[in-house]
Amino acid sequence: AQTVTQSQPEMSVQEAETVTLSCTYDTSESNYYLFWYKQPPSRQMILVIRQEAYKQQNATENRFSVNFQKAAKSFSLKISDSQLGDTAMYFCAFTPNAGGTSYGKLTFGQGTILTVHP
Amino acid sequence: EPEVTQTPSHQVTQMGQEVILRCVPISNHLYFYWYRQILGQKVEFLVSFYNNEISEKSEIFDDQFSVERPDGSNFTLKIRSTKLEDSAMYFCASSIGRGTEAFFGQGTRLTVV
Numbered sequence: 507a508q509t510v511t512q513s514q515p516e517m518s519v520q521e522a523e524t525v526t527l528s529c530t531y532d533t534s535e536s537n538y539y540l541f542w543y544k545q546p547p548s549r550q551m552i553l554v555i556r557q558e559a560y561k562q563q564n565a566t567e568n569r570f571s572v573n574f575q576k577a578a579k580s581f582s583l584k585i586s587d588s589q590l591g592d593t594a595m596y597f598c599a600f601t602p603n604a605g606g607t608s609y610g611k612l613t614f615g616q617g618t619i620l621t622v623h624p
Numbered sequence: 625e626p627e628v629t630q631t632p633s634h635q636v637t638q639m640g641q642e643v644i645l646r647c648v649p650i651s652n653h654l655y656f657y658w659y660r661q662i663l664g665q666k667v668e669f670l671v672s673f674y675n676n677e678i679s680e681k682s683e684i685f686d687d688q689f690s691v692e693r694p695d696g697s698n699f700t701l702k703i704r705s706t707k708l709e710d711s712a713m714y715f716c717a718s719s720i721g722r723g724t725e726a727f728f729g730q731g732t733r734l735t736v737v
């Protein structure tokens with residue numbers, strides 16, 4: 507079974523600053539995908555960024571980037587130039603790669619509430 | 625841009641009643657999911673559905689729950705004999721393949737009174 511752990515229940519950052527959200531996971535799978543989802547107060551789940559475990563290069567998406575350390579099973583999210591609209595709950599999530607017994611099921615961490623202050 | 629649509633956005637039901645939550649996944653997606661989020665807690669997997677059958681389900685998804693794809697576009701979650709603890713946000717999601725990103729609907733807030 508996979509587990510995903512987010513050890514920071516809450517984080518805050520000043521507008522325009524950089525913040526890093528932590529995530530660790532545990533799995534026996536060798537191929538998998540990792541995701542960060544954003545959940546604003548509307549409670550919609552929005553995909554922020556995706557990382558394929560077999561790719562060594564860290565994914566980036568505009569102001570969002572990850573630091574993927576496969577050996578350490580760590581997958582942190584860095585938000586640069588934070589904006590007020592980044593205020594949300596952020597969830598780290600894991601899914602095994604196709605070919606395993608899991609049909610794309612996502613396992614989520616507990617979430618980190620990020621508040622961006624003006 | 626294609627999106628997953630869920631109806632209703634909010635459902636209030638009496639304890640013991642049956643509810644049906646509806647979802648229209650993205651049209652070319654093949655994998656469908658239901659997740660649940662109790663207020664303030666993490667998102668929990670309920671069930672995945674592929675090729676017109678359940679492919680995986682969690683221990684939460686017991687006989688009280690069922691899913692159906694009745695007409696090739698809708699994907700429904702039925703909860704029988706609702707309990708107070710079924711109150712949660714229910715998310716439908718779909719993906720084009722295993723391991724690809726799941727796109728979530730806006731959720732249905734279920735309140736059991």
